[in-house]
Amino acid sequence: MLAGVLLLIFLPPLVAKDLCKDSQDGFKVRLSIKTGLGDDAYEWNESEMFLFRSTLAYAMRKHSNQDTYTIDNILVCNDTQRVSFVFVVTSTDDPDQLIPKEQVELAVRQNKHRINNAFLLSDMTLEFMGIPPTLSAPIIYDTEPWLIVFGVVIGAVAVGIVALLMSTVSKKRRAKEKAAGLSEEDEGIVKENGTALSSLGRKEGVYNQAFSNDDRFTKL
């Protein structure tokens, strides 16, 4: 009787270990706490393991929509110094039956970011061997940033070119006006000493009365 009771007490853990060690449905988990957190790294102990098992139970609950998963459904073995171990998930109905690998994988993938956050780690530092991390969606911009920079540069250059061309055109126009203005003044007035006579604006010139037309036929 006593032997039977003892067997009953010790069998589950032994069986559990067998379930975990030999199973094909287990996943190896690896945590790199010191790499991920540096100085803020926490010690890996039984409590952390407890947290891990409970988050996995949570993941299974969410995935299967059954509230029956408990921490006893998550079995862990092969605990190493690395902080790596193997876990398996037992079915809620039958403790000897394991949940198939694919189901567990789906559950983990769906809730990976919650599991990561529970441990303050990332996909790189909390690895489930065999479950590839879902890549984040590529950022889709409305306008690519490089087009914006290009627009700024080409806008500035275009403004500069237009400004330079306008300044050339206005310079030429001013030079043409000056040349035209000067040439008008040239035609009208016979320049003698310059300033005094140019204001007269007479075309024929100045009549010099010292030389009069009466004496055209000089007496020889």
Add this chain to the structure above:
Amino acid sequence: MDTASIASSAQERPKWDNKVQYLLTCIGFAVGLGNVWRFPYLCQIYGGGAFLIPYLIALVFEGLPLLYLELAIGQSLRKGSIGVWHSISPLLGGVGVASMIISLLVGLFYNTILAWVLWYFFHSFQEPLPWSVCPINENRTGYVQECVDSTPVNYFWYRQTLNITPDIEESGTLQWWLVVCLASAWSIVYICFIRGIETIGKAVYVTATFPYLVLTIFLVRALTLPGATDGLRYLFTPDWTLLMDPQVWLDAATQIFFSLSLAFGGLIAFSSYNPKKNDCERDTLVVGLINSATSLYASIPIFAILGFKATSNFNSCINSNILDLTNAFDIGETNITMENYESWLTYLNTTDPDKVSGLNLKHCELQNFLDQSASGTGLAFIVFTEAVIEMPGSQVWAVLFFIMLFSLGLSSMFGNLEGVLTPLLDLHLVPKWMPKELFTGLICVMNFLVALIFTLGSGNYWLEIFNSYVGSIPLLVIAFCEIIGVVCFYGMNRFSDDIESMTGRRPNLFWRVCWMGISPIMLLVVLVAYVVVQVQKHPTYPAWNPKYEKFPESEVKPYSSWVFAICVLLSTVPVLSIPIVAVYRLIRRQTRQQTGSSLPNPYDNQAFSTESFKTL
């Protein structure tokens, strides 16, 4: 001032606002991308400090005399390259034509490199930098295969920038983003070049000085990076045995020659706008020495950063090995460090050698990473961009680096375009009604349209062809003809008189000995050696082929015959103008002597003719 003198002042030769503009323009033309990405590479592969010896010898005996020659003849004859050589001797007019053609061809591909720099500059404002991560493939299961096989930096350069085809025969299509960048590059060049030296002179205040500022900033930053001293030690450790190799001397001579941008006609054009009484000997020394000093100055931050990159790569290599070991043997996380890696490895190898060898650990050696040198576009767009990712504040460094490259290249472009514009203006080939702005605009538009071939999928291969075949042998030939032309056709005495009238003293013995003896001989030897080396090398090119079995190594492919024919044409057609023009003038001279002189008879007084004598 009446209308007549206004017209004549418009025809007056433009001139520099002040001496500083002229010097900055010449320095900007000489100091280009090659100072940053070619000289440090040569220094590294040719035994560091030892390379400086052939380099300085080439500078003193080949570079400076040729530079002085070009600046002096431009200043005294006051014309662009075609006019100058025609004045020296009509038989040599072809030298100027050849210079002009070379300037045109080099300007085409050089600005395409600037377009690539602009593309990287536009992308440097993104977080994270686009060349630091691989893009995700279409069904979001992983990264793009081509990127995973090579590196994100390589992928960004070859696929997202160039979209390169695996073969030069496959042209691919025009890559619209490169066309856009090329258009921006040509617009920026146009705005600086719009009025010739008037606007260039203002632009060089920025483009010629900015690179020095950036190099200094990089110097300060680079020297504080870990691994910088390894890089610098590697660069400057002299290996004197390499001086026995003639290839080193050849490369030193060609480097100084191309670095000073001789034989393009640009320097002649710039100095033709100088006042007549200008000390061009001092200008020569200033430009030549600053150019070489810049090369040395630039190699320090470049190599410090490359040393940093080698150290980072070495560290990641060791760390990935450590991770593999830690994971395989389930050892505690930080138990294996860089310091005790070796002892752990030996311990694990003794306890479980099979498992260790099964891990395929990478062989990490710092020397291997330091040996991964690159020059040219490989340095700027692959090696340096990879280094920038590791530096904190990557965007800032990337932006600074690409602006620096752009201003270095832009100031060299000015020289190329002036080498084209000035001869055309001097030959009065510009119609009178066309304003200068329109003419420079036309030049830029036509260059842009022809340069579209470099935006095709195979554009990079064509650019390498242009770079190797146009920018090398023809320049050496032109330079040789230049020096022979001045020494033999113009005469050393006449040239010395010109220099005396410009600088106030005759050129001293050193210059005369160089011009008449050392430099032509050196040039001839370099030219012959270069041709011999080129002929011996089978013309091949490295192609980026993702389907190659040894990808990401480049597949070395030979040029097909029509491509090789184009290479030969590119080397020979520009210099063909020299003999063609010479022969043409000789024939003209012969025919003129036969039919009598067409020159007017100075004794022919047309007021007194024999007919009027008869009527009396």
